[in-house]
Amino acid sequence: MSMMRGSxxxxxxxxxxxxxxxxxxAGDGFAAYDNKGERVFRVDSYGHDVRDRHELVLMDVSGKCLITVRRKRPSLHQRWEGFLGEIIEGQKNEPIFSVRRSSIIGRSAVTVEVYGDNPGEEYQIDGSFSRRCCDFYNAARETVAEVRRKANASANVVFGKDVFTLVVKPGFDAAFAMGLVLILDQIDVGEFGLFDDGEDQVQDQVL
Incomplete structure (x- = not known):
């Protein structure tokens, strides 16, 4: 899956x-770093009431807009849409993917539908984003990305939920994966812990 033409x-x-x-x-901004400590993505979206936020912009390190995600209103199951680059008001902006919560009661899954060059392509996100433990699957149920708690094995510590790891499998677009993380965070905050299935601690000791 490549949204950014291979970049x-x-x-x-x-x-x-x-x-x-x-x-x-919660949700004010994000920064993503590679294993060398170099920043890859940034998201600046500061505001006091995150539940009123309906649009976020994923940028590269220079500030260039890569993906814009916007909440679709009205929306029965909190549907979000993703756009390539910046949304320009007054121009026709076609979404490249959409994200919606599962309509099945008791299920915390999210469905991602891709448009454009990949019509009918879908992904599923299962797990608990609040606990930073969820998986992104393609239609063949192959894992294409994961969100996990960040751990420091040498210090025997797991970090709090404000620091986590996004694992991107070979061939999957990291910018697309990061755009989905932004939406998951907004759904989680907007629904007061939609994906939360238990306790959340700032710092846990690794057993």
């Missing part, structure tokens, strides 16, 4: 460290 599609499994760039308000 963020890697031949090897890639682990990005993602952290919220402001801890005063």
């Amino acid at each position: 963020y599609v890697f031949e090897e499994e890639t682990h990005l460290t993602v952290l919220k760039t402001c801890l005063f308000f």
